[in-house]
Amino acid sequence: MKQIDFIQNGTVIDHIKAGESFKVLEVLQMIEHISEGQCKVMIGCNFDSGVINRKDIIKISGGFLTQKEVNQVSLIAPRATVSIIRNSRIIDKYKLQVESELHNIIACRNPNCITNVESMPTRFHTLSADAGEFQCHYCEVIMEKEDLRFV
Amino acid sequence: MLSSKDIISIKDLSREAILNILDTTDLLLDHETKHETMRGKILATVFYETSTRTKISFNVAMKRLGGNVIGFSHLKNSSFLKGESFYDTLKILEGYCDIMALRAPWEGAARYAGEIVQVPVINAGDGANQHPTQTLLDLYTIRRTQGRIDKLKIGLLGDLKYGRTVHSLLLGLGLFNVELFLISPKQLKIPNRYQRYLESREIRYHQMPDYREILKELDILYVTRVQKERFADEIEYAQLKDSYILTRAELKGVRDNLRVLHPLPRVNEIATDVDESVHAAYFEQAKYGVNVREALIYMLMKAGKGES
Numbered sequence: 267m268k269q270i271d272f273i274q275n276g277t278v279i280d281h282i283k284a285g286e287s288f289k290v291l292e293v294l295q296m297i298e299h300i301s302e303g304q305c306k307v308m309i310g311c312n313f314d315s316g317v318i319n320r321k322d323i324i325k326i327s328g329g330f331l332t333q334k335e336v337n338q339v340s341l342i343a344p345r346a347t348v349s350i351i352r353n354s355r356i357i358d359k360y361k362l363q364v365e366s367e368l369h370n371i372i373a374c375r376n377p378n379c380i381t382n383v384e385s386m387p388t389r390f391h392t393l394s395a396d397a398g399e400f401q402c403h404y405c406e407v408i409m410e411k412e413d414l415r416f417v
Numbered sequence: 418m419l420s421s422k423d424i425i426s427i428k429d430l431s432r433e434a435i436l437n438i439l440d441t442t443d444l445l446l447d448h449e450t451k452h453e454t455m456r457g458k459i460l461a462t463v464f465y466e467t468s469t470r471t472k473i474s475f476n477v478a479m480k481r482l483g484g485n486v487i488g489f490s491h492l493k494n495s496s497f498l499k500g501e502s503f504y505d506t507l508k509i510l511e512g513y514c515d516i517m518a519l520r521a522p523w524e525g526a527a528r529y530a531g532e533i534v535q536v537p538v539i540n541a542g543d544g545a546n547q548h549p550t551q552t553l554l555d556l557y558t559i560r561r562t563q564g565r566i567d568k569l570k571i572g573l574l575g576d577l578k579y580g581r582t583v584h585s586l587l588l589g590l591g592l593f594n595v596e597l598f599l600i601s602p603k604q605l606k607i608p609n610r611y612q613r614y615l616e617s618r619e620i621r622y623h624q625m626p627d628y629r630e631i632l633k634e635l636d637i638l639y640v641t642r643v644q645k646e647r648f649a650d651e652i653e654y655a656q657l658k659d660s661y662i663l664t665r666a667e668l669k670g671v672r673d674n675l676r677v678l679h680p681l682p683r684v685n686e687i688a689t690d691v692d693e694s695v696h697a698a699y700f701e702q703a704k705y706g707v708n709v710r711e712a713l714i715y716m717l718m719k720a721g722k723g724e725s
Contacts, residue, residue, distance in 0.1 A: 378544050380525040384503050404525025405546055406426065408610075 271308065273327040278349040279339065280323050284312050287322030289342045289411075294326070296416065297335055305329035318345060337371050338416050340364050344395040364395035372400065375413040379405035388417060419720055423531035423538040424713055426547045427585050432592040439557050441712040442705070454715060455484030461514035462488035463507070463530075464541070465495060465521040470681070470703070471541050471550075475518045478710035487513060492522070507533050516718055518710075519543075537717035539710075545581055551680060552585040554709040558702040559637055562676045566590070572598040574628050575641035575661060575686065577607040582680045583641055587611055590620070597622040598631050602657050605647060627660065633671050638663070639678045642686050665690040678702050 282290055287309055294300050300307060305328035315321035331339070336348065340362040350358040370387040381388045381404055389403035398411030419434055430438075460479040462472050467490060476486045489495050496506055503526065510517065511534040519530050520541040527540035527547070542548040560566050571590065577583050577599055587607070590597065591614055599607050599622055606624060615622050625631065628638065643661050648654040662685055663677065676698040679687060683699070691697050 374525075376524060378522070378524055380503070380521075380523045380529045380543075383523050383526075384529070386504070386529065402525065404528045405523075405544070406428075407524070 271325070272354065273308075273325050273351055274354045276305065276325065276327040276329050276351055277331055278323065278325050278351060279343065280321070280347045280349065281315060281317055282322040282324065282343040282346045283318060284320035284322055286343055287311060287324055290322075290324060290339055290346075293335065293338045293342060293416065294324070297329070297331070300326060300329050334371065336362070337365065337368070341368075341372065341398065341400075341414060342411070344398070364392050366392050367403075368392065368400060370417050372409065373415045373417050374402045374405060374407060375409055375415065376402065376405050376407040379407065381405075419716055421531075422717065422720070423527075423540075424549055424717065425527050425531055425538070425540045427549045427552045427588050428547075430549070430589075435553070435556060435589065435592065438553055438709070438712055438716065439560055441716055442557050442708050443561075445711050445715065446705075446708045453483035455479060455482035455718065458482075458484040458515040458718065459513065460484055460486050460488075460714065461510050461517045462486060462490070462541075463510060463517055463519045463521075464488065464490040465492045465497065465519075465523075465526075467491050468520050468542060470706075471520065472518075474703075474706045475539075475541065475710055477707045478714055481707070482711055482714060484515075484714075488518075503529070504533055510534075511536055516714060539713055539717070548581060548585060550706070550710055550713065551582055552589045553713070554702065554706040555582075555586050555639070555678065555680070556589050557705050557709050558676075558678055558698060561705065562698055562701075563636055563674060567594040569636040570596045570598065570634055571637040571639065572600055572628055572631065572635045573639050573641075574600040574663075575643050576605045576647060577601040577641075578605040579644075579647060580641050583607075583639070584611060586639065588614065591615060591618040595620065598628075598635065599624045600626070600628045600631075602626060602643065602661075604653070605643065628663075629667065632667065632675075635675055636672065637676055637678060640683075640686055641680065642684055661686055662688055663691060664688040665694055668694055668696050671696065 305326055308325040310323045312320050344364050346362045348360055349356050368390040374381050374388055379402060390400040391403060393399040393401055400409045421429060462475050464472055472490055479486050507530050516537045518539045518541045519527050521543050524544035524546040527543045531538040540547055540549055563569055573583050645654050675696050677696050679699040681699060681703055
């Protein structure tokens with residue numbers, strides 16, 4: 267069943283847990299070529315899914331993500347899949363994976379953390395990818411999904 | 418021996434590493450005059466905020482080992498206010514010393530320092546995060562006064578919600594087979610994540626608002642201060658504050674081996690008449706702070722690149 271329009275070139279982020287696509291859009295909004303209107307973004311919510319019951323889906327026509335951007339999306343939608351489409355064909359498809367250590371991807375929520383005082387890269391340990399819990403390597407504060415702020 | 422070149426967080430230490438540190442402390446304490454192992458070595462006490470007792474304790478530890486001490490003791494005495502980065506200051510000091518004790522108002526500063534410099538770093542307190550030498554001296558005092566840590570009944574009294582010292586001690590005690598009595602007003606109960614930690618370690622613990630009901634059962638009572646500013650309601654504080662003052666009269670009938678510990682400074686939570694009691698161990702505990710820091714300097718220098 268066709269749920270949203272096919273795209274000829276671009277990226278499809280599928281199997282986003284229902285309701286979380288808006289948070290993913292916040293990440294995509296920071297990406298220049300997407301936010302500046304060079305590509306069309308389609309969003310579908312609450313579709314049936316055999317894999318995760320109900321899912322959201324985002325299609326970016328004419329837009330591709332860097333590895334860092336993919337890593338950022340993975341923190342919000344750890345079970346999503348990404349497909350790269352060229353000339354209407356899927357040329358690459360993979361499941362997102364949250365790295366066990368995050369290097370300079372998110373900022374620490376603790377204003378008194380050394381990473382917010384000194385100009386230095388951040389580092390986090392993933393405690394639970396599904397629950398979205400990450401511990402700062404330096405100040406040991408635990409971040410939850412709502413706290414995530416990208417570097 | 419220690420697995421890391423630094424002492425940053427109690428979480429990094431295994432039970433074996435902790436016991437190793439306590440054994441070395443015993444060794445140094447019982448053969449005090451024989452150790453001049455740090456002759457010609459320099460400890461830098463890099464203190465971005467004032468902590469007089471901790472700094473003096475590190476100074477004495479290094480001097481007892483025959484070494485020398487340099488350093489600064491306040492942010493305003495560092496070049497930080499001139500705009501120098503923490504990184505640059507540490508890289509410069511690294512060239513001047515063989516080992517560092519770092520106190521900083523920023524959480525995570527010690528972990529970062531350990532990554533920047535090659536010399537061993539001892540965390541002497543990083544903001545609200547960790548103060549591992551305090552926990553090690555607490556554990557040392559418990560073992561020194563009781564002969565063991567396992568199978569003890571230990572009461573932790575006071576502000577269990579915000580107290581960094583208590584949280585850190587709890588992580589250390591979680592590596593031993595102890596029974597804990599967590600005594601606090603309901604507003605200052607131990608946070609859930611520490612309860613989960615104790616459960617994961619299968620540590621028996623009980624929560625209660627008053628120590629009097631279990632005082633006679635305890636081997637150790639670790640007292641901390643209940644601070645007024647933690648209460649939104651002043652009346653509530655006024656009602657509570659006197660119920661958390663340990664007096665000598667209350668120590669009648671307790672176990673002979675009971676020892677009362679306190680990280681100090683004390684305000685009024687232990688009445689001064691307790692000081693003369695055989696059960697008071699808090700000044701002894703402060704004294705052991707030097708011995709434990711001696712052991713850490715000795716072990717890190719022996720293991721690390723600090724030893725030439």
